[in-house]
Amino acid sequence: MTSLDKPTEDAQDAQHDSRAVTEAALFEAFGGVRGMVETVVPGLLFVTIFTINKDLHWSAIAALAMSLLLVVVRLVKRDTVKHAFSGVFGVAFGVVFAMMTGNAKDFYLPGMLYTLGLAVAYIVTTLVGVPLIGLILGPVFKENLSWRTRNPGRKKAYAKASWAWGLILLAKCAVLFPLYWWADTTKFGWILIALKIPPFLLAVWLTWVFLAKAPAPIDVFAEMEAEEKAEKERKAALAQERGESAPARHRREA
Incomplete structure (x- = not known):
């Protein structure tokens, strides 16, 4: 290896390490594969049971019980429970809405409203110069808010990622809200489950692409x-x- 080769190899190693750190941080922040499964399973159980017997009460009870079981499993294994707990709250709100209105479709309404609010938050925070994805990932990368004033390249990457999240979630809402009014409960439930993971994976992948090319975080x-x-x-x-x-x-x- 010549003296000219070494800097190139060092740069490639640094870039590889940066991408590995970014990937690990994204998995930690968004729950990884297990977090996605915990997000999907309660809703999948709800729509499956409702498709079979059209019983709102049993479908809701089963979904809530499953979300609580996922929390218990994490507690037993002493894993972080933040993603499982967020799932419990989401399912609980859905159960309350559906029980109050008597409409099984309303089980999904709180989650849809949350998605819409999150999409707006991503876009608005980016427009005001404090992209939400940076607020979420800053502590994970141990950089806190240093990217705002000390790392402009990283702030730009966070802005791009926040735009991606906002627009992807808005596109998801543009599909789901009309179906909420027009489709029957069973079809709507299955379509919603089908759209649960792909938009999320696309947003996470784009975030990884933007951050992998950004300057390294400043470890405050x-x-x-x-x-x-x-x-x-x-x-x-x-x-x-x-x-x-x-x-x-x-x-x-x-």
């Missing part, structure tokens, strides 16, 4: 630790200097 936690260490060393050196100067002062006084 490492910076704070370094500052604390430097401050301790400075105080130790100052204390040592004072300790050494005291005998000299005593000698002059004597």
Whole structure:
């Protein structure tokens, strides 16, 4: 290997490491494969049971019980429960809506409204210069909000990713809301389940593409630790200097 080859290989290794870190962070932030399964299963169970017996109560109870079971499994395994808990709340709101109206289709309405609100939030926060995806992923990458003022390339990547999330979710809503009014409950439920994962995967993939090409995150936690260490060393050196100067002062006084 020549001296010209080494920088190229080092750059490729750094780029590979950056992509690996980005991929791991996205899996952590969005729950990975398991998080997607936990998002789909309760709704899938609901529409399956309703398709078979058209019984709203049993369908709702089964979906809520499944979401609670997923939380219990995570607790037993001592895994993070934030994604499972969010699923429980989503299913619980859906059950309440459906039970109140007596319309099984309303089981899906809270989730649809949440999706619409999230799409608007992605777009609005990007327009005001604080893209939502950066607020979500900043702590995961240990950069917090440093990307806003210290890492313009990364802020641009977060803006692109937030636009992608916002537009993809809006497109999903543009399909689902008309069907909510026109389609029957069974067809609507199956279409909604079919649209659960693909838009999410597309948004995550685009986020990975944008961030993998962006500058590396600034680890503000490492910076704070370094500052604390430097401050301790400075105080130790100052204390040592004072300790050494005291005998000299005593000698002059004597």
